[in-house]
Amino acid sequence: MSRTIEVTSSAPYAVTVGTNLTDPAVESIPETAKRVLIVHSAPLRDRGEVLRGRIEASGRTAILVEVPDAEAGKTAEVAAFCWGVLGKSDFTRSDVVIGLGGGAVTDLAGFVAASWLRGVGVIQMPTTVLGMVDAAVGGKTGINTNEGKNLVGAFHEPLSVWCDLDTLQTLPANDRVAGLAEVVKGGFISDTGILDLIEEHAEALKAPELTDAAMVTLEELIARKIQVKATVVAADLKESDLREILNYGHTFGHAIEYTERFQWRHGAAVSVGMVFAAELAHLAGRLDEPSVERHRSILTSLGLPTTYPAERWDALHTAMKRDKKTRGDLLRFVVLQGIGNPVRLEGPDPVLLLGAYDAVSSAPVRGGAVSL
Structure with missing residues (x-):
């Protein structure tokens, strides 16, 4: 069973809370998307591989980008690395970024999506309580600088958010x-x-x-x-x-x-x-x-x-x-x-x-x- 919360903003989207949500999340990727970038941290490597397999089984190209865990991943250098991968993969405005991880990963993935080609679609798949209840919902994206937290960012609403409670069973x-x-x-x-x-x-x-x-x-x-x-x-x-x-x-x-x-x-x-x-x-x-x-x-x-x-x-x-x-x-x-x-x-x-x-x-x- 799952429940859905509708965010009725200028670009409405649904937040789904439940279990076994990987397949529904993949099915939600727009048909026009031919390439999908999956941004994840090291602890989510195995789950990222599973997600990549499901996406490629749907006939798309999926690229995994592993970023430093927690706030260490929210830097201009890491964002630039992600932009480089997008450029080399010929990402277009019809393609999609997925943020798979905690709040820092969803912040970063959202910012990368917001800034690439002035905005491509992002689907958030938060794997922590913080990511589910805060970072992945609401369209706030950002990275940190030496001067402070989240000082560089953009408002960029996701296409959808998938809060799979299965991931919380192994969360410390x-x-x-x-x-x-x-x-x-x-x-x-x-x-x-x-x-x-x-x-x-x-x-x-x-x-x-x-x-x-x-x-x-x-x-x-x-x-x-x-x-x-x-x-x-x-x-x-x-x-x-x-x-x-x-x-x-x-x-x-x-x-x-x-x-x-x-x-x-x-x-x-x-x-x-x-x-x-x-x-x-x-x-x-x-x-x-x-x-x-x-x-x-x-x-x-x-x-x-x-x-x-x-x-x-x-x-x-x-x-x-x-x-x-x-x-x-x-x-x-x-x-x-x-x-x-x-x-x-x-x-x-x-x-x-x-x-x-x-x-x-x-x-x-x-x-x-x-x-x-």
């Missing part, structure tokens, strides 16, 4: 839990039922091995978070207004990633970022103390970190100034005016920023189940 528990940070975000900004589910099933969701019951819960959480994102991006693809709410916890989280030279998992950084945003909202009179503590309680129950070392404010503050939401010298944050009600906080008093930082740096980092 730490990666699964880190991906759940983005699911938690969806609960705080929109679907509060997500928070209820996690509070009830946190132990099973972070266990080394997923039971059948836990898989059912995980599927429900993934589908609900995708629906949150689908609703937002359908209304605001290019982040001119509403879509900014999807950055809850990301301003501080991305600053951690940059400061740590991407040695922290994205979900771990965003987890701390959400607590920072909650503390900032509380100090600004937007959010009550029980709601701040609910952030800590839920994230800690999953084994996600909620604190960050002290004495690193200057580096973090500099990194936040490069955030995509910043306008000139004006820092802008997504905060909550109560759970489920995200709003913008522009140019907060530096005293509030330091107060929020103090609140998340008052204890040693607690990694819990997540190896940062």
